[in-house]
Amino acid sequence: MTHAIKTDKPRKKILLSGVFGPFGVDDQWGRKENIMELFHNQVTKAQGAASFRFHHRSFGLYFMAANLKTDVNVLDFPTRDRFIEEIKKGYDAIGISFITPNYIKAREMARLIREHCPGTEIILGGHGAAIEGVEELIECDHVVKGEGIYWMRQYIGQNLLDPIVHPAIPSTEMQKIFGVSVPGPTSSLLVPGVGCVNACSFCSTSHFFGKKYTSYLGSGKEIFNTCRQIADARGTDSFFVMDENFLKDRERAMELIDEMEKHNRFFTFHVFSSSEAITAFGIDNMVRMGISFAWIGFESKTDQGAFEKNDGIEPKELVRQLRDAGISVLGSGILCMDHHTPENIQEDIDFMIGIEADTVQFMLFTPLPVTGLYRRLQKQGLIKEDLPFEEWHGQKMLNWNHPAFPGDLAEQTLKGAFQREFETNSSTIYRIIETATRGYENIRRKASSSENFRVRSAQIKERVLEYATLLPVIKANAVNELEYNRAVALEERVVALVGKPDVKGRLMRVGARVLSSYWNMRLKFKGDVIQPKTIFTEFKVADREAGKSPLKIFEVTEITPMTSDLNKAAFAAVD
Numbered sequence: 001m002t003h004a005i006k007t008d009k010p011r012k013k014i015l016l017s018g019v020f021g022p023f024g025v026d027d028q029w030g031r032k033e034n035i036m037e038l039f040h041n042q043v044t045k046a047q048g049a050a051s052f053r054f055h056h057r058s059f060g061l062y063f064m065a066a067n068l069k070t071d072v073n074v075l076d077f078p079t080r081d082r083f084i085e086e087i088k089k090g091y092d093a094i095g096i097s098f099i100t101p102n103y104i105k106a107r108e109m110a111r112l113i114r115e116h117c118p119g120t121e122i123i124l125g126g127h128g129a130a131i132e133g134v135e136e137l138i139e140c141d142h143v144v145k146g147e148g149i150y151w152m153r154q155y156i157g158q159n160l161l162d163p164i165v166h167p168a169i170p171s172t173e174m175q176k177i178f179g180v181s182v183p184g185p186t187s188s189l190l191v192p193g194v195g196c197v198n199a200c201s202f203c204s205t206s207h208f209f210g211k212k213y214t215s216y217l218g219s220g221k222e223i224f225n226t227c228r229q230i231a232d233a234r235g236t237d238s239f240f241v242m243d244e245n246f247l248k249d250r251e252r253a254m255e256l257i258d259e260m261e262k263h264n265r266f267f268t269f270h271v272f273s274s275s276e277a278i279t280a281f282g283i284d285n286m287v288r289m290g291i292s293f294a295w296i297g298f299e300s301k302t303d304q305g306a307f308e309k310n311d312g313i314e315p316k317e318l319v320r321q322l323r324d325a326g327i328s329v330l331g332s333g334i335l336c337m338d339h340h341t342p343e344n345i346q347e348d349i350d351f352m353i354g355i356e357a358d359t360v361q362f363m364l365f366t367p368l369p370v371t372g373l374y375r376r377l378q379k380q381g382l383i384k385e386d387l388p389f390e391e392w393h394g395q396k397m398l399n400w401n402h403p404a405f406p407g408d409l410a411e412q413t414l415k416g417a418f419q420r421e422f423e424t425n426s427s428t429i430y431r432i433i434e435t436a437t438r439g440y441e442n443i444r445r446k447a448s449s450s451e452n453f454r455v456r457s458a459q460i461k462e463r464v465l466e467y468a469t470l471l472p473v474i475k476a477n478a479v480n481e482l483e484y485n486r487a488v489a490l491e492e493r494v495v496a497l498v499g500k501p502d503v504k505g506r507l508m509r510v511g512a513r514v515l516s517s518y519w520n521m522r523l524k525f526k527g528d529v530i531q532p533k534t535i536f537t538e539f540k541v542a543d544r545e546a547g548k549s550p551l552k553i554f555e556v557t558e559i560t561p562m563t564s565d566l567n568k569a570a571f572a573a574v575d
Contacts, residue, residue: 011541012092012156016065017075018058019098019105020083024529029108033395034101036077036532042395043330043361043428046418049477049520050427053176055532057169058097059189059242060126060148065539066167067149069158072539077532083109086536088116093155095144097126100368103389107138114139123155127204130369131389147194147214164216166191166226168233171240171270173532177429178473179519180512183466187238187270188230192217192252196244198274198309200297201372202334202365205244213248220255227267240270247277247286257288257452266455268292274309275318287325287443288452290459294322295330301351302344303337315355323358326439326460328432331357335414337365341404342413349417358435359428362417364410365402366394426483429467430474434490436463437497461498468494468501469508473516 020029023036035041039052058076065072075086087094094113098106110122124134125144135143144151153160171189175182193216195209217223231237246269247253260266270293278286278294286294298315299307319329333352335345352360367374367383377383382400392399398410405413425431440460447457471491478484501509 011070013090014065014068014070014072014093014095014152014156015075015086015091016061016072016095016097017083017086017109018061018077019096019102020078020080020109022079022529022531023077029105029390030102031390031393031396032529034390034393035529037530039359040528042363043359045395046415046422047427047479049178049516049523050429050474050479051177051528052428053174053530055173055530056171057173057189057535059169059191061095061097062167062169062537063191064095064148064152065537066165067162068152068156068539069162069541070156071541074535074537074539076535076537078534080108080112082534084112084116087113087120090117091120093121093123093141095123095125095152098124098128099126100128100131100389101391101393103128103131103134103137110138110140127208127368130204130208132369146209166216166230168230170234173535174530176519178470178477178512178516179522180470180473180515185234185236187240188234188236189242190223190227190230190239190269191242192223192246193243197248198245199372200299200307200309201376202367203244204368204371207371213244215249218252220252220257221259223252223256224259224263224265228263228265231267237265237267238269239267241272244272245274245277246271247273247281250277250281253281253289254285257285260290261288261450261452264451266290266452266459268459271295275313275315276309276311278318278322279313283321283325283327286322286327287456290456291327292459292463293328293330295332296357297332298352298355299332299334300337300348302348303339315351319355319357323356323435324438324442326436326443326463328358328435330359330361331355332361332363334365335362335417336398336402336405336410338402340365340402342409345413349413349420352417353421353424356425358431360421360425362414362421364394364396364398364414365400366392366398367400368392423479423482426486427474427477427479429470430483430487430490433464433467433471433474433494434486436460436467437490437494440464440497464494464498465505468498469505469512472509473512476513477516477520 023030024032024034026032037054038056039054044051061074061076065074075083078086096106096109106124106128113120113122121142122140123142123144124138124140125148129143129145131137150160153162169189170186172186175186193214195213196203196206197211197213199206199211217226227239268290271291272295275296278296298310319331322329331352333348335348352362367377377400384399384401387399391397395414396411398405440457443453443460444457446453471487474487475484478487
């Protein structure tokens with residue numbers, strides 16, 4: 001690939017858009033199971049009012065926009081009418097980002113572009129672009145398969161070696177549990193790189209990025225400086241790290257800890273990482289780094305040999321150690337794999353329940369284009385070629401012919417697994433409070449050993465105080481007597497550890513009870529679908545060239561002007 005491309009091409013005006021809503025409803029464009037909420041869609045979905053209700057932006061669109069030296073607008077979560085209104089304003093090119101289950105929406109958006117502005121070039125991207133023959137299925141001019149920043153730079157004639165710019169954006173737009181908003185600003189997004197070398201056969205992300213890791217922030221120092229600038233811009237030191245295996249690069253991670261300790265600036269992180277990477281990195285180092293949440297793919301007990309990342313590691317013991325350190329764990333498991341039958345699948349369900357993670361993700365074994373799993377099952381003639389892409393979301397039916405799970409048996413197995421996990425281990429929010437309590441009990445003993453551990457102890461204590469506000473709500477909404485008794489005991493434990501709530505704390509608990517009552521009524525009478533608000537964001541090249549600073553906080557509004565200087569403030573990763 002040629003990296004230093006310079007042309008005299010005129011600047012293009014570009015629109016980057018996610019697919020249109022409504023989301024999570026059965027209509028001609030989508031299915032009710034394909035909810036625009038990561039947790040409520042595939043993690044806490046069985047937990048009713050206690051389910052985590054978070055909306056996440058289409059992160060990739062903002063990264064591309066921030067890294068292009070041309071005028072780019074981003075339209076996130078539009079309605080169909082709002083999309084039509086926007087494309088009529090006139091653009092040289094419109095990029096549509098979509099996943100496989102949203103194929104039909106992307107096709108309709110392309111049709112609308114051809115109808116209303118036939119001179120505009122159509123660019124398809126996102127995981128849906130991996131669909132075989134998508135350029136024939138959806139009318140378009142270009143298809144971006146893989147990392148998009150460098151492709152878009154080449155498309156507009158920009159130097160590919162320009163520094164990678166990191167936008168300062170929130171990781172979530174809405175965070176509610178029992179209808180109660182999580183206090184404080186939402187965590188900022190951090191993307192140190194994309195892809196994963198583990199290349200699990202079912203992983204669409206790893207295959208989409210060529211089964212390799214592309215680093216944007218190659219050193220711990222770069223990560224620290226980026227975090228510091230984003231934190232100053234947004235007013236929060238908390239980060240959600242979008243990196244498939246963040247701790248895999250141990251040297252980079254250790255350098256990040258060194259930078260935090262050297263500058264006495266201690267960020268906190270939510271990360272994805274594998275068992276082997278966590279074990280190699282060490283749990284004490286995770287505490288020093290400020291990791292409060294780890295998403296780990298345990299996948300299966302009965303097919304462990306297929307996942308080298310888990311070899312020789314006892315999942316339940318690893319989870320226990322992490323939670324004892326105040327690190328919440330999301331464990332991911334797969335159902336209806338090749339070897340599963342209705343008789344043996346329960347062993348894997350019991351395995352995932354038995355690791356006692358803060359929460360568990362169950363996903364159906366879903367071959368997505370063009371993963372190794374997809375290729376294998378395609379060669380065996382097992383892919384359901386006639387099943388609409390809207391059903392390829394892994395939360396209802398299999399998109400391949402599994403001889404042991406005909407009809408709706410896979411769906412019923414999945415529902416039963418989520419419900420049993422909830423009833424056995426109680427709500428995720430209960431477990432998160434319990435994890436924070438365990439962490440504070442243990443980490444406070446190390447507070448005198450270093451400034452880092454003193455800060456981490458204080459951070460975990462603050463988490464206990466914030467989330468314990470929901471304990472009365474948990475008791476009032478307990479799924480069974482077991483959860484009620486657990487919540488009572490945990491409340492006593494918290495009081496013994498940090499004392500009784502003060503006047504403000506008591507008022508917050510009353511407020512939480514009121515909000516949770518309203519939320520239960522809302523669920524009963526209006527259903528639980530929450531549509532994300534449309535977000536329109538402008539990236540103006542003139543603002544960048546003028547050196548204007550970015551906004552401090554990006555609010556969820558219909559129009560959010562955003563500027564991004566390529567070398568300054570919260571956007572650039574600098575030495």
